Amino acid sequence: MRPAIDFRAADSVAEACALLLEDPQARVITGGTALAILIRQGLVRPSCLIGLGHLSDLRQIDAAEWLHLGASVRLRTAERHPGITQCWPVVAETLGRVATPRIRNMATIGGGLAHADPAQDPPATFVALEAQVRTAGPDGERLIPAADFFVDYYETALRRAEIVVGVDIPPLPPGSGAAFEKFTPRSVEDYATVSACAVVQLDAAGAVRDARLVLGAAGVTPVVVPVAETFRGRQFDEPAVREAAEQARSVVDPIDDVRGSADYKRDMAVVFGRRALTRAAARARHAISG
Amino acid sequence: MLRQIAAEELGLALADVDVTAADTDVATHALGALASRVTYVAGNAVRLAAVSAREQLLEAAAEQLETRADDLEVRDGRVRLKGAPAAFGNGVPVGEVARRRLYRPGGGPIVGVGQWDNPSELPDETRFGNESGAYNFIAEAAEVEVDAESGQVRVVELAAVVDCGTVVNPTLAEGQVEGGIAQGLGLALSESFAWTDGRPQNPNFGDYKLPTVGDMPVLHVAFADSYEPSGPFGAKGVGEIGLDAVPAAIANAIYDAVGVRMFELPITAEKVHRALQARQ
Numbered sequence: 001m002r003p004a005i006d007f008r009a010a011d012s013v014a015e016a017c018a019l020l021l022e023d024p025q026a027r028v029i030t031g032g033t034a035l036a037i038l039i040r041q042g043l044v045r046p047s048c049l050i051g052l053g054h055l056s057d058l059r060q061i062d063a064a065e066w067l068h069l070g071a072s073v074r075l076r077t078a079e080r081h082p083g084i085t086q087c088w089p090v091v092a093e094t095l096g097r098v099a100t101p102r103i104r105n106m107a108t109i110g111g112g113l114a115h116a117d118p119a120q121d122p123p124a125t126f127v128a129l130e131a132q133v134r135t136a137g138p139d140g141e142r143l144i145p146a147a148d149f150f151v152d153y154y155e156t157a158l159r160r161a162e163i164v165v166g167v168d169i170p171p172l173p174p175g176s177g178a179a180f181e182k183f184t185p186r187s188v189e190d191y192a193t194v195s196a197c198a199v200v201q202l203d204a205a206g207a208v209r210d211a212r213l214v215l216g217a218a219g220v221t222p223v224v225v226p227v228a229e230t231f232r233g234r235q236f237d238e239p240a241v242r243e244a245a246e247q248a249r250s251v252v253d254p255i256d257d258v259r260g261s262a263d264y265k266r267d268m269a270v271v272f273g274r275r276a277l278t279r280a281a282a283r284a285r286h287a288i289s290g
Numbered sequence: 291m292l293r294q295i296a297a298e299e300l301g302l303a304l305a306d307v308d309v310t311a312a313d314t315d316v317a318t319h320a321l322g323a324l325a326s327r328v329t330y331v332a333g334n335a336v337r338l339a340a341v342s343a344r345e346q347l348l349e350a351a352a353e354q355l356e357t358r359a360d361d362l363e364v365r366d367g368r369v370r371l372k373g374a375p376a377a378f379g380n381g382v383p384v385g386e387v388a389r390r391r392l393y394r395p396g397g398g399p400i401v402g403v404g405q406w407d408n409p410s411e412l413p414d415e416t417r418f419g420n421e422s423g424a425y426n427f428i429a430e431a432a433e434v435e436v437d438a439e440s441g442q443v444r445v446v447e448l449a450a451v452v453d454c455g456t457v458v459n460p461t462l463a464e465g466q467v468e469g470g471i472a473q474g475l476g477l478a479l480s481e482s483f484a485w486t487d488g489r490p491q492n493p494n495f496g497d498y499k500l501p502t503v504g505d506m507p508v509l510h511v512a513f514a515d516s517y518e519p520s521g522p523f524g525a526k527g528v529g530e531i532g533l534d535a536v537p538a539a540i541a542n543a544i545y546d547a548v549g550v551r552m553f554e555l556p557i558t559a560e561k562v563h564r565a566l567q568a569r570q
Contacts (some may be wrong), residue, residue, distance in 0.1 A: 185559030186480040188504035
């Protein structure tokens with residue numbers, strides 16, 4: 001039998017941090033979709049769960065200029081938010097592919113970030129969009145670039161007693177498009193064999209001004225493929241995108257598992273990286289032509 | 291479906307027949323609901339039990355009405371004189387006959403018992419036998435889309451035509467076949483139990499992947515016009531047949547789409563991808 005676990009509903013972020021500082025075995029819980037499984041599997045044995053449920057600040061969505069998502073925002077809420085579907089469609093597209101609607105109705109933005117499972121979908125998109133993770137802890141608030149937030153397998157840059165309070169996503173530069181691809185060959189409901197988020201910025205003549213490609217489930221953290229140099233000064237065409245995506249093969253570090261061998265995942269990183277770039281470029285062209 | 295067979299044989303309305311959940315402490319032993327046996331084996335046993343109950347009922351009615359059992363029949367829940375004109379009235383409700391038989395000196399309930407076992411040849415030392423009294427058949431066809439770059443197979447439509455003898459309950463029969471197809475889809479494309487040193491490596495539905503509602507193709511199920519002489523009202527089983535031809539149909543459709551023959555289940559995207567690469 002699992003021992004009983006205390007539950008404390010925090011009245012403020014500061015109180016949650018103080019409780020974490022007091023008891024190193026305490027854990028913060030929001031949706032519980034990841035933590036409950038870890039507890040059931042005996043991988044985490046918290047002495048106390050700290051609920052953030054009634055901190056309404058953490059449930060806010062502000063899509064006016066930057067996109068500000070509170071840590072306790074449910075994935076399903078964000079995925080259907082009109083401001084997000086209109087102005088950050090790639091965020092809605094990414095969140096809409098996470099697990100199942102049942103899971104997304106519970107899982108939260110901040111919970112997924114803190115969990116840092118490399119097979120998750122949102123991290124690659126947050127890194128590709130140059131998002132910043134907002135944290136709060138005993139030493140105050142910090143803004144951590146998403147690319148620096150994921151440190152290792154299930155490890156983040158969070159310090160002791162520090163919690164995620166939100167994520168801030170800048171608007172895409174003019175002439176940009178972004179796209180997310182998730183490859184789940186066994187079933188539509190699965191962790192990705194590989195996932196990819198691409199951002200492409202074109203100038204009026206169709207030349208690439210900037211491009212970013214980030215892969216998920218392809219290493220211990222989101223894997224950034226350095227595609228910008230390959231594209232620099234070139235038109236976005238088939239040879240350029242093939243050359244750019246091919247670089248994924250050498251930077252990914254996937255594992256053999258039930259979702260495919262490491263070799264296969266390397267092949268698929270190239271295929272789905274290219275598809276994400278191609279769709280992002282099509283959206284960029286659409287943005288330019290209005 | 292067993293209710294339908296009992297009601298049909300007894301001349302009762304479906305609502306007048308209940309199936310009680312048997313307590314295994316007191317119920318008689320049977321092999322169980324396996325090998326697509328329920329409609330065929332249990333259905334025949336239920337029909338024989340109903341025949342026995344009807345005979346007892348007509349005997350009791352004949353005694354009560356001072357006539358011969360051979361002249362009586364049960365129809366629409368009432369015991370009537372065979373071929374009697376409407377002027378003779380509506381007959382006697384079955385419940386009334388049964389009640390009068392129970393509440394009399396030396397009375398008792400009407401209990402029909404039936405048991406049935408099909409003729410069979412048990413497997414010999416070479417493991418060949420002929421255990422079923424009536425085999426069901428299926429033809430299945432699949433339409434697939436194959437992603438030539440990833441090897442991913444998506445089944446778009448799947449059609450099945452089933453010979454299960456008389457279709458006793460069309461809704462249940464169609465559901466059985468559709469469920470079988472879902473299992474066949476998992477068998478064909480995604481389900482695989484992994485072991486290392488005797489330990490299961492994927493003992494949960496996250497890692498062991500069943501098809502979900504989002505993976506199901508458009509299904510078409512039809513039934514062949516068929517009658518099995520040894521089955522209850524011509525019926526045969528339909529429990530498992532739905533899954534049987536699904537992997538073969540999908541494998542043949544993959545060959546038709548991209549020209550590679552897949553011989554090992556499950557046909558994962560990775561295997562198709564490797565086969566496509568090997569062909570180039």
